[in-house]
């Protein structure tokens with residue numbers, strides 16, 4: 089049976105770049121909502137010599153994720169899942185961001201863990217925004233993270249209460265995005281310990297500002313971070329693709345239950361680059 093790599097949000101950006109670093113003997117499934125985008129991305133991979141398929145899936149819909157997991161299993165051994173699907177503050181309101189980024193991660197991790205075996209990996213893409221909110225706020229918000237698995241309506245209500253403390257609509261979406269990504273880091277850790285005994289390794293990876301379509305859309309607000317990076321620049325999609333692909337490789341077997349902060353140093357730069 090061939091090994092299968094599933095990449096949600098694989099039709100563009102970092103997900104597609106990560107695919108390009110996969111071993112060619114693996115089957116790659118690119119997933120997302122826009123079929124034409126997926127088909128173009130699959131053709132790019134085929135031209136590079138990969139075996140690749142497109143499969144539409146909305147990660148904020150559990151049934152859609154379940155079907156993706158079943159499809160992946162029908163093609164071989166599901167070895168690597170890269171959950172790169174996500175939306176940013178300029179794309180949607182707070183509720184939508186929480187549904188896609190946070191609840192989508194719950195669906196992907198839960199549904200794929202059911203079809204994965206020992207020696208497999210789930211990598212959830214988070215964001216350095218996970219570290220951006222004041223500590224007391226994230227600590228309070230985190231108290232209701234477990235509700236995401238048991239009572240989605242209450243989870244959303246409580247997270248939106250915190251997000252809506254911000255002033256403008258953009259800031260509210262920004263808070264919701266940051267909370268959704270802080271949740272992703274927390275949930276990947278939770279899953280690492282829940283699935284570890286089954287031999288499924290789970291981790292998250294948090295990019296900084298990266299020059300993908302999404303990064304360009306957020307560049308106006310996000311560029312405030314650039315002076316705090318070590319090299320004072322945005323990250324490139326291939327750099328992040330490589331970081332994601334290697335962190336999600338099963339040979340990187342001891343990297344579990346942790347968030348890999350891949351942000352050019354911008355989170356730590358606030359302490360070291362104060363002028």
Ligand SMILES: NC(=O)c1ccc[n+]([C@@H]2O[C@H](COP(=O)([O-])OP(=O)(O)OC[C@H]3O[C@@H](n4cnc5c(N)ncnc54)[C@H](OP(=O)(O)O)[C@@H]3O)[C@@H](O)[C@H]2O)c1
Nearest residue numbers: 097100101102121122146147173174215297298300302303
């Ligand atoms: N670029 C940055 O600066 C940055 C920084 C930190 C974190 N991130 C995170 O990195 C990940 C990848 O983003 P990117 O920068 O590579 O941007 P991107 O090119 O916009 O990729 C995001 C992908 O997610 C897909 N997607 C969105 N909503 C979805 C849904 N409900 N179900 C399935 N797929 C969905 C999109 O395709 P469809 O619209 O066709 O579904 C798109 O292909 C995201 O999780 C993002 O939050 C990005």
